[in-house]
Amino acid sequence: MRAISPTRPILITGAGKRIGLALARHFLAHQQPIIISYRTRYPAVDTLEQAGATCLFGDFSTNQGIEQFAQQVKQRCDSLRAILHNASAWLAESPHRSPADTLAAMLQIHVHAPYLLNHLLEPLLRGHGHGHASADLIHFTDYVVERGSDKHIAYAASKAALDNMTRSFARKLAPEVKVNAIAPAMIVFNDGDDAQYREAALNKALMKIAPGEQEIIGLVEYLLNSKYVTGRTHAVDGGRPLR
Numbered sequence: 001m002r003a004i005s006p007t008r009p010i011l012i013t014g015a016g017k018r019i020g021l022a023l024a025r026h027f028l029a030h031q032q033p034i035i036i037s038y039r040t041r042y043p044a045v046d047t048l049e050q051a052g053a054t055c056l057f058g059d060f061s062t063n064q065g066i067e068q069f070a071q072q073v074k075q076r077c078d079s080l081r082a083i084l085h086n087a088s089a090w091l092a093e094s095p096h097r098s099p100a101d102t103l104a105a106m107l108q109i110h111v112h113a114p115y116l117l118n119h120l121l122e123p124l125l126r127g128h129g130h131g132h133a134s135a136d137l138i139h140f141t142d143y144v145v146e147r148g149s150d151k152h153i154a155y156a157a158s159k160a161a162l163d164n165m166t167r168s169f170a171r172k173l174a175p176e177v178k179v180n181a182i183a184p185a186m187i188v189f190n191d192g193d194d195a196q197y198r199e200a201a202l203n204k205a206l207m208k209i210a211p212g213e214q215e216i217i218g219l220v221e222y223l224l225n226s227k228y229v230t231g232r233t234h235a236v237d238g239g240r241p242l243r
């Protein structure tokens, strides 16, 4: 089991629900301090706070919002064990939103937020424990980085930029900080996904399940425990490319 870092919290962005929330609950259950960002104050955020999490409001739709969040983090701690860049919006192209607004929103959350937070919080990641692989960045991208998407063009492009930044930050921050990406396909359905959509989505991969959040938790733990893996994208896609 990974060495718990009792003094260096793990920062999880967008942890008010689903995968981010599951990660937050996992670390709290293992006495790993966490800081989370939330945009909507779901009841689950109150529960995380009562369990000891530091829960900070963070709306990354503007650069000022990102900078204000980073300032809050720096006021609460002087070091971080890891940053998990989970916050995301899955926007499709839509006749109700201009292509320019869709692209801007996707780049803002998937590129501006990780890029600016990595720079603003870099000092909190360095200078701890032998100077070698003592901190981690994990970028949450998507299987569509390698294939594109005809319905989520801006989303896929922004995740591709985040994928590329994984290699750039790995080169910049080694050996103190490892930087990896996790590229999921179908992990967790959304509440509004009907039976027809769900069947079609499951049939796109060899492994015809939506594995749930634990699949991501296990990979995050592997990456945090590694002393050597960096600069890579780790697919969690049920063999989808082979379908």
Ligand SMILES: NC(=O)C1=CN([C@@H]2O[C@H](COP(=O)(O)OP(=O)(O)OC[C@H]3O[C@@H](n4cnc5c(N)ncnc54)[C@H](OP(=O)(O)O)[C@@H]3O)[C@@H](O)[C@H]2O)C=CC1
Pocket (backbone or CB within 6 Å): 013, 014, 015, 016, 017, 018, 019, 020, 038, 039, 040, 058, 059, 060, 061, 085, 086, 087, 088, 089, 090, 109, 140, 141, 142, 143, 183, 184, 185, 186, 187, 188, 189
């Ligand atoms: N679920 C899946 O099957 C898959 C997930 N992934 C990736 O895994 C990660 C987690 O997925 P999932 O749990 O489904 O993500 P969700 O879309 O369910 O949640 C993402 C979180 O990010 C927050 N967020 C969105 N926009 C902003 C913003 N502008 N500022 C601050 N916070 C924001 C949301 O806050 P709020 O609730 O307030 O809107 C939400 O809590 C994401 O990066 C996603 O792209 C990739 C492929 C498949």
Ligand SMILES: Nc1nc2c(c(=O)[nH]1)N=C([C@H](O)[C@@H](O)CO)CN2
Pocket (backbone or CB within 6 Å): 087, 088, 089, 090, 142, 184, 185, 186, 187, 188, 189, 190, 201
């Ligand atoms: N921020 C989000 N990104 C993605 C989601 C989501 O719910 N929120 N969902 C998916 C789908 O599960 C897709 O992988 C199905 O093929 C992709 N990204």
